[in-house]
Amino acid sequence: MALVEIPIGPQHPALHEPVMLKVRADGEDVIGVEVNTGYNHRGVEKLLEKNSWVRGMYIAGRVCGICNAVHTQTYVQGVENLMGVEPPPRANYIRTIVMELERIHSHMLISAVMAEVIGFTTLFMLIMRDREKAMYLKELVTGNRVHADIHVFGGVKRDLDEVRRSRVLDELRRVEERLKYYRRVFETDYTIVRRLSEVGRIKKSDALKLSVVGPTLRGSGVRSDVRFEDPYAAYPEIPFSVIYRDEGDSWARMMVRLDEALESVNMIRYALERLPQGPAVPKAIPRTARPGEVFSRVEAPRGELFYHIVSAGGTNPYRVKIRTPSFLNVLNTESTYLGHRLADVPVILASYDPCISCMERVLVVDERSGRRVYMSLKELAQVGFG
Amino acid sequence: MEAKIIRYSPWVMHFNAGACNGCDIEVLAALTPLFDPERLGVKLAPNPRHADIIIVTGALNKKAAERLRRLYDQTPSPKFVIACGACAISGGVFADSYPVIARADKVVPVDVHVPGCPPRPEAVLYGIKRLLDKLGG
Numbered sequence: 001m002a003l004v005e006i007p008i009g010p011q012h013p014a015l016h017e018p019v020m021l022k023v024r025a026d027g028e029d030v031i032g033v034e035v036n037t038g039y040n041h042r043g044v045e046k047l048l049e050k051n052s053w054v055r056g057m058y059i060a061g062r063v064c065g066i067c068n069a070v071h072t073q074t075y076v077q078g079v080e081n082l083m084g085v086e087p088p089p090r091a092n093y094i095r096t097i098v099m100e101l102e103r104i105h106s107h108m109l110i111s112a113v114m115a116e117v118i119g120f121t122t123l124f125m126l127i128m129r130d131r132e133k134a135m136y137l138k139e140l141v142t143g144n145r146v147h148a149d150i151h152v153f154g155g156v157k158r159d160l161d162e163v164r165r166s167r168v169l170d171e172l173r174r175v176e177e178r179l180k181y182y183r184r185v186f187e188t189d190y191t192i193v194r195r196l197s198e199v200g201r202i203k204k205s206d207a208l209k210l211s212v213v214g215p216t217l218r219g220s221g222v223r224s225d226v227r228f229e230d231p232y233a234a235y236p237e238i239p240f241s242v243i244y245r246d247e248g249d250s251w252a253r254m255m256v257r258l259d260e261a262l263e264s265v266n267m268i269r270y271a272l273e274r275l276p277q278g279p280a281v282p283k284a285i286p287r288t289a290r291p292g293e294v295f296s297r298v299e300a301p302r303g304e305l306f307y308h309i310v311s312a313g314g315t316n317p318y319r320v321k322i323r324t325p326s327f328l329n330v331l332n333t334e335s336t337y338l339g340h341r342l343a344d345v346p347v348i349l350a351s352y353d354p355c356i357s358c359m360e361r362v363l364v365v366d367e368r369s370g371r372r373v374y375m376s377l378k379e380l381a382q383v384g385f386g
Numbered sequence: 387m388e389a390k391i392i393r394y395s396p397w398v399m400h401f402n403a404g405a406c407n408g409c410d411i412e413v414l415a416a417l418t419p420l421f422d423p424e425r426l427g428v429k430l431a432p433n434p435r436h437a438d439i440i441i442v443t444g445a446l447n448k449k450a451a452e453r454l455r456r457l458y459d460q461t462p463s464p465k466f467v468i469a470c471g472a473c474a475i476s477g478g479v480f481a482d483s484y485p486v487i488a489r490a491d492k493v494v495p496v497d498v499h500v501p502g503c504p505p506r507p508e509a510v511l512y513g514i515k516r517l518l519d520k521l522g523g
Binding site: 146 | 410444478480506
């Protein structure tokens with residue numbers, strides 16, 4: 001049969017993000033996939049160099065709207081190290097609560113998108129309806145629905161008063177109830193199990209070789225979580241278990257996410273009940289940092305998020321390198337599409353929870369001549385690891 | 387006027403032209419049951435050829451801008467564009483960055499601007515409503 005090349009994206013009703021998959025298909029069978037990126041490159045790293053440390057907080061948050069608090073956390077905890085300030089314990093707890101709320105809404109969003117991708121629109125609508133409860137909680141704590149912007153060097157911008165604290169605890173029950181229901185749906189529904197299991201399988205050895213991170217890694221049976229291995233913020237004091245499954249397919253990844261979201265509910269509850277007393281909002285924000293460099297890593301909803309911040313002293317960073325989880329999860333897993341049916345391609349892509357706005361920092365554009373150099377994926381991977 | 391006809395059931399197409407996802411999850415939230423856009427006849431169109439309104443989010447880098455122009459040309463007239471979020475209006479925090487065009491109205495004619503970083507789902511729907519009111523007037 002003739003080979004057909006099918007473009008998926010950059011505008012796609014279910015993906016909502018500008019990435020282009022060039023799928024080569026022989027009939028219904030996928031024989032090659034090429035991920036074409038660059039629609040979302042915004043020059044964040046250069047922008048961080050041009051702006052001051054304090055402005056950088058807002059730019060780092062705007063790398064990605066879904067996981068903005070973890071981006072800010074990674075940036076802020078690195079810069080705090082360079083500035084020599086330490087956030088008070090109450091601020092650490094509030095930061096942790098915001099990050100875990102973000103994990104809940106991110107995992108609910110990808111569960112909804114997965115339902116839409118397999119054509120289960122009712123479930124998509126239901127999850128999106130209940131996700132608004134998580135968004136409401138985030139708004140209660142931070143004052144914003146999406147961009148939390150609650151971090152500040154040496155603390156948080158907004159304290160959590162008693163009224164809102166008890167309100168969050170109250171509402172959290174309802175979120176938990178719905179999450180348990182959706183976990184049951186994903187575990188038992190015939191359509192979902194048939195569409196997701198054995199699709200896009202990554203073996204444990206392959207997962208380590210491809211250096212995937214986050215739920216994709218844990219779905220392949222590797223027990224790895226930055227919150228556990230290298231605790232930051234209030235994680236050393238909050239008990240939680242690292243969720244992992246051995247199946248390694250798309251279904252396992254979704255189950256890991258839903259279990260993690262339930263675990264996050266417990267963590268938020270624990271943190272809210274044991275919120276330390278004391279100040280959380282710093283009186284003054286430091287603006288200069290000592291020369292030096294830091295590596296900072298945080299477990300984002302999609303996996304390990306990594307910042308390398310270099311300071312030459314003064315008010316601006318010298319260099320900020322960001323490596324996001326989607327960069328590894330989306331670009332390194334091209335081989336997992338092969339041998340599947342065409343209809344499985346969006347399922348596999350969605351099972352990696354692609355966050356395109358996170359990973360777009362790799363397109364090379366020659367401005368003056370207007371020439372564009374797209375690096376091959378191999379080169380990209382090398383650049384990313386180097 | 388022929389544009390009047392779309393005000394009963396405007397189908398929107400959403401194009402992320404280099405946004406941080408913040409606006410996109412809010413546009414997506416605006417199209418779901420809690421905010422219930424179908425009471426205005428608003429529905430997500432899968433294809434530019436079915437769309438009446440294009441919602442553009444993001445700071446528009448050069449590669450995405452080409453795509454936006456192409457999608458705009460593929461949409462049948464009458465068509466309208468809503469620039470959603472600070473980035474699509476002025477570039478937001480990315481305004482000074484090298485790859486971005488930073489304004490949706492440099493690429494396609496924009497009918498309604500919805501400010502915010504990101505705008506709330508209510509604001510997105512209000513923007514659509516304002517556009518429909520303008521057509522019906």
